[in-house]
Structure formats: C-alpha cells, structure tokens
Amino acid sequence: MNTDVNMTEDHWESFYREKGQIWTGSVNELLAREVGHLTPGTALDLGCGEGGDALWLAAQGWTVTAVDVSSTALARGAARATDAGLAARIDWKQHDLARSFPTGTFDLVSAMFLHSAVAADGERHGILSRAAEAVAPGGVLLIVGHGGWATWQHDHPHADHHFDTNAELLESLDLGPRWTVEVDDTVERDMVGPNGEQGTRSDHVLRLRLR
Numbered sequence: 001m002n003t004d005v006n007m008t009e010d011h012w013e014s015f016y017r018e019k020g021q022i023w024t025g026s027v028n029e030l031l032a033r034e035v036g037h038l039t040p041g042t043a044l045d046l047g048c049g050e051g052g053d054a055l056w057l058a059a060q061g062w063t064v065t066a067v068d069v070s071s072t073a074l075a076r077g078a079a080r081a082t083d084a085g086l087a088a089r090i091d092w093k094q095h096d097l098a099r100s101f102p103t104g105t106f107d108l109v110s111a112m113f114l115h116s117a118v119a120a121d122g123e124r125h126g127i128l129s130r131a132a133e134a135v136a137p138g139g140v141l142l143i144v145g146h147g148g149w150a151t152w153q154h155d156h157p158h159a160d161h162h163f164d165t166n167a168e169l170l171e172s173l174d175l176g177p178r179w180t181v182e183v184d185d186t187v188e189r190d191m192v193g194p195n196g197e198q199g200t201r202s203d204h205v206l207r208l209r210l211r
Contacts, residue, residue, distance in 0.1 A: 027056035041107030051077025147202035
C-alpha cells in the first residue's frame with residue numbers, strides 16, 4: 001500500500017463525511033475496562049475519531065489531548081465536548097501520525113484500533129514506537145487492536161492483511177527493561193455486521209507501564 005502526503009487525510013475525511021455520525025459516541029468498553037481504575041492525569045488519545053473515548057476520559061477527570069487526521073471527526077468531537085461541558089478538558093489536534101506527532105509526555109497514551117487501509121507497511125509500528133516515547137515515567141501505554149477480520153468478512157478486499165499478535169507487537173516495539181507488561185490479553189466478542197450478520201471478532205489488548 002502506498003501513501004502520499006494527502007491520501008490518509010483524504011481517506012478519513014471521505015469516511016467521516018459519508019454520515020453525520022459514524023460511531024456510537026460511547027467509550028470503547030476495552031478502554032473503560034483497562035483504565036477505569038487509574039488515577040486521572042494527562043492522556044493522549046491517538047486516532048480519537050469523533051471523540052467518544054476522549055469525552056469519557058475527560059468526564060473521569062483526565063486532561064486529554066485528542067488526535068486525529070480528520071478535521072471533520074475532530075470538529076464533531078469538539079462540538080460534543082462543548083455540549084457536555086468538557087471543552088476545557090480536551091485539546092483537539094489534527095495530525096497525520098505517520099508524519100507528525102503531539103509534543104510532550106502523558107500519564108496515559110491510548111492507541112485504540114489504530115488500523116488504516118491506506119497506511120504504508122510498517123507505519124503502525126512506527127506510530128506505536130512514538131506512542132511509547134510519549135509515556136511519562138509511571139505512565140501507561142494501552143494498545144488495543146483487532147486480531148483478525150470478523151467472522152462474516154470472508155471477501156474483504158484486504159483479506160490477506162496480517163494482524164499483529166501481542167508477541168509480534170512487543171518484539172517490534174523492543175521497549176526495554178523499564179517497561180512492565182500488566183495486561184496481555186485476547187478478547188473475543190460477539191458482533192453484528194452492517195447487514196445484521198451475527199458473528200465474532202477477536203481483539204488484542206496490551207497494557208504496559210513505564211517505571
């Protein structure tokens with residue numbers, strides 16, 4: 001897959017403009033499961049989309065930097081934050097993460113389902129390496145990714161795509177002795193497809209802490 005300067009932004013802008021709202025607006029259940037017990041601090045939400053996770057984090061007391069490549073998605077998130085009285089807790093920033101990255105360090109860096117059909121090979125690993133560098137001492141890096149296609153997706157155009165296992169991802173990150181793996185899990189969930197298909201999908205969960 002090839003990526004030029006505008007391809008990623010154009011792809012995601014087109015994706016979000018297809019409908020007035022793409023996602024449910026609710027927090028991802030795996031984010032809530034993994035960080036709900038943490039003491040709120042500063043959080044970086046990578047690939048925030050329309051802001052469901054960022055708003056939930058802000059409501060829990062986190063100060064959030066929410067990042068996405070799509071200006072449409074960011075505008076929707078910012079509008080929801082204003083409506084919810086959370087605007088002061090969330091800083092919305094536009095980045096193509098393969099080319100630019102937010103500055104600073106954070107108590108929590110969240111990379112939830114950071115997959116892209118237009119990303120060049122190896123870009124995700126590079127972004128996740130930058131994500132690890134953005135974790136403050138004592139902080140947490142949460143990476144959640146799909147473990148494969150949903151069971152009803154037999155004829156997906158990228159059916160041969162390889163989804164990293166947690167072991168493969170840890171090997172690629174090569175984080176070093178200051179990091180502790182707190183959670184290394186695979187979760188299989190029931191899902192309903194866009195046309196009512198009943199099936200399942202597996203997701204990989206890594207929660208890592210920097211000493």
